[in-house]
Amino acid sequence: MISVAIDGPSGAGKSSLAKRLAADLGFVYVDTGAMYRAIGLYAVRQGADLHDAAAVAALLPQIRLDIRLEGGAQHVYLNGEDVSTAIRAEQIGMAASAVSAHGPVRDFLLETQRSLAAGQNVLMDGRDIGTVVLPNATVKIFLTASAEARARRRCKELQEKGQPADYATVLADIRQRDEQDTHRAIAPLRQAADAIRIDTSEIDFEQSVALLKRTIQEHS
Numbered sequence: 643m644i645s646v647a648i649d650g651p652s653g654a655g656k657s658s659l660a661k662r663l664a665a666d667l668g669f670v671y672v673d674t675g676a677m678y679r680a681i682g683l684y685a686v687r688q689g690a691d692l693h694d695a696a697a698v699a700a701l702l703p704q705i706r707l708d709i710r711l712e713g714g715a716q717h718v719y720l721n722g723e724d725v726s727t728a729i730r731a732e733q734i735g736m737a738a739s740a741v742s743a744h745g746p747v748r749d750f751l752l753e754t755q756r757s758l759a760a761g762q763n764v765l766m767d768g769r770d771i772g773t774v775v776l777p778n779a780t781v782k783i784f785l786t787a788s789a790e791a792r793a794r795r796r797c798k799e800l801q802e803k804g805q806p807a808d809y810a811t812v813l814a815d816i817r818q819r820d821e822q823d824t825h826r827a828i829a830p831l832r833q834a835a836d837a838i839r840i841d842t843s844e845i846d847f848e849q850s851v852a853l854l855k856r857t858i859q860e861h862s
Contacts, residue, residue, distance in 0.1 A: 644764075647767075647776045647779035648854075649833070650785035650831075651792070652792070656785055671766075674766060676709075678741060678751070679738040680720045681738070681750075682737030683728055685701055685737060695746065698741050707751075732815065748829055755771075756776070769823055769829070780861070780862050782838065796816070
């Protein structure tokens, strides 16, 4: 079985690129960030203190997550509710970053993530796939781009969805997210020693797809 781990900061395009690559290569795509976002969504709905590990851990027994492939797209179900759209809100992205810093949350999801990679070719993206979740992945890629490039892309994405997007605000959020992800005590965002670093700041989506596809094929 071939497993591809793609790690990198928020807004680097991991999910969009991973979905396309998985479809092109015939792999199963696993969006681990969506799992953390679902837990963040539940914690927000329950009014929990997102930075209180004990408070968040107390909610985990109430959570049932299902990942389903429907119409070629991954859908995330939280206690039977399709939350695939709800988890993409900016507020929930910040909540996901906060709850993912807690050990019990990561333990809760770890075995689920690893089991998805057993027995099938998978392409999995997140913050600690190559370092923690799949340390023996066939190919490890650290996908990055400058904070400014990521903010511009995020603003364009929001505007295309008809949502307000202020560049300065989005840039500040990305920098805050980077700070949280790289400095958390448990499984911080970092490049695995054997990962291939790819910076997409100066190339577009199709060029990024071609570069990542070539990289995966050359190393698997």
